[in-house]
Amino acid sequence: MKLPSKGSSVEEVLGVMKQRKADDANWRGAKTFSLIYPAGEEVDHALHEFNNLYLYENALNPFRFPSLHTMEKEVVAMTTDLLHGGEDATGAMTSGGTESILMAVKTARDRARAERGVTEPQLLAPVSAHPAFAKAASYLDLEHVQIPLADDLRADVDAAEKLITDQTAIMIGSAPNYPHGMVDPIPELAGLAAERGIHFHTDACVGGFLLPFLEKLGHDIPPFDFRVPGVTTISADVHKYGYCTKGASVIAHRSKATADYQLFLYDKWPGGIYGSLAMAGARPAAPIAAAWGIMNFLGEEGYCRLAGRALAAAQKLRAGIEAIPGLRIWGDPVASLIAFGSDTLDIMAIGDVMDDHGWHLDRQDGPAALHMMVSPEHERIADEFLANLRDAVANHGASRGVEARYS
């Protein structure tokens, strides 16, 4: 396609966009189970307002737009507080979980070089850790070593201990992991790391804005945050269960001493000193404004309400799935992520029928599963979903061979 020689009216351009958008996944109808976290019309409306106010500004230079600088600092402070960081806790906002993870790995690599003389850094992550860790290892030149999972689908601590070397720069645990919604044994893993001066990162991209509120509601949540000795950094995404529009995550540090390793500083440029805490140069302002806006709009009360609704929806779906003969949940997920499969039925063929009913379930292959990241709005569709699932189990044909593919 070439750039059109002449422009079109806003209405014409919007017309084409809307036509194309008609084929996109119907997330407003709560038929998708990943990528977007529907929380209802009030949240939608608020996010439009917050984003609109900051569409043009650039968060690269905090001195030009001090309001952005203040909001970013406050988002980080509110997040470290939720994660039980102490007085010395600090951090920065990034564009998403992957960038927060990249910054944690860069911090750990540079720290290991400077403090322990590590020359061939290794990254030790459970098999179930998000691919962002593999990406970080690849970009930042660390060897990626995988920790196998125990039978309960959490990282195997004994196996992890055997894999540690004097070149291990960073160890990782997820709270929860994406594939099975399990929280790794963070105290045990972080303990192994702390004994050896190794950086430990909790990936709470999914759980950072969910688990604290479920705990406040009285649920039993496995330890994962800065209350666990040895946890050095935590990633927590405001654009997941923080219900912000995309482009907002926090990389949180237990102490300012490690945060210094995150900073990139360059002073040999005619343009002047260039300092940056993230991969991006120019940074959109809207995600910072939207993150600050939604956190203040919802407050602890709003987040508790939404976390409670997401969990209630997940529990209803889980109970309904477990009641269907032949289906089972993999592992024992703590919050609202569910992977279900079967020992006897072809789960991918069942997935095909669910596709035909208009649901967007991710497919997984270790073990074979259909995957759901449940949001508050899924309350509305739980009965319809379960009715369709019962139909799919009773009336599926052979699998069409659709692959497990996330992106």
Ligand SMILES: Cc1ncc(COP(=O)(O)O)c(C=O)c1O
């Ligand atoms: C556990 C976990 N960590 C990290 C990420 C990466 O986040 P992002 O897609 O925002 O880069 C995800 C994404 O789903 C995730 O589920």
